[in-house]
Amino acid sequence: MKLQHYLGGLEGLGPVSTETRVFVEPWEKRIFGIHTAMMALSSQLPLPVTPSTFSTVWTWADLRKGAESLNPFDYFRFRYYEKWLGGICGYFIAHGYITAEELDALTEDYYAEPGKALPSAGEEAIDARIVQYLVEGDSPKREAEVNHAFAVGEEIVVCDVPTIEHTRLPGYLRNKTGTVETVYEGAYTYLCDTGPDGIGAVMPVYCVRFDPATIWPGNAEPNFAIYADLYAHYVAAPASARQAA
Known part of the structure; x- marks a missing residue:
């Protein structure tokens, strides 16, 4: 990374x-x-x-x-x-x-x-x-049918994908939990294939809201949120949800 x-x-x-x-x-x-x-x-x-x-x-x-x-x-x-x-x-x-x-x-x-x-x-x-x-x-937007695995309000966890050359995933969000704020309509690609990082193919994109206290425990100001637009490959269901499924 x-x-x-x-x-x-x-x-x-x-x-x-x-x-x-x-x-x-x-x-x-x-x-x-x-x-x-x-x-x-x-x-x-x-x-x-x-x-x-x-x-x-x-x-x-x-x-x-x-x-x-x-x-x-x-x-x-x-x-x-x-x-x-x-x-x-x-x-x-x-x-x-x-x-x-x-x-x-x-x-x-x-x-x-x-x-x-x-x-x-x-x-x-x-x-x-x-x-x-x-x-x-x-535009990176493409006319393609994709499966939106998450809906507004659902909890997700950010993956810790292997990165070699390039990534669009902020390091400080890796392994952090957030809530889907927006499910963008359509599907999106990236400018190149990033290899193990996982983006390049057409996929959904989500806007995810994070509580700063979960990103920087004990060192975050109250009453604000962090938002990040994340490709679908970067997010997953929390372990508890996967186990329940």
Whole structure:
């Protein structure tokens, strides 16, 4: 399990940033644009054909996997878009778009000459595809028949699934008991198959309410609740209910 998914309720982690700007440095806008273009060019939606040489699949999950693969100390040392940059660079190297040596050489060139012009870019067809992708989006909701095992008001326990690369399950909720608040209509998929973690296939999603006192015994404020949207694979009936069945 990744350390960064266990942070809920931990104390003494240092000052919390109150920065409200979406982009703190100008280069962060470019990283966001690169990420968006990669998603649009690899999307399976019926979008315009382009002359782009980008031929692999990139999703939000790939971005998250890149960040979560960092050494935990680096994960907390780098800022948000610095982690994006590392994940994107690693992806391009892993898929053969550029070598690590070529990337290092280019980096040194721009360190030595910060004012050096960036490569020119711009293809009308590529721009049109990206804009259409941004307008239409890419919903995880699917038209499929699924079995909703739980109803509103039922008690569930969060599973402790094995996680290797990536997860959408907060660590501090594992093995905790909660109550189903909402059963979302329809079925939902995830951006990739997470292996032993268990999501990727079409399944129900539940909004589950937790009493903070059960998550952080003796260290929770009263009169509020924690809510989490959880894939069906992450929740199960409590042991007592399974035994009664």
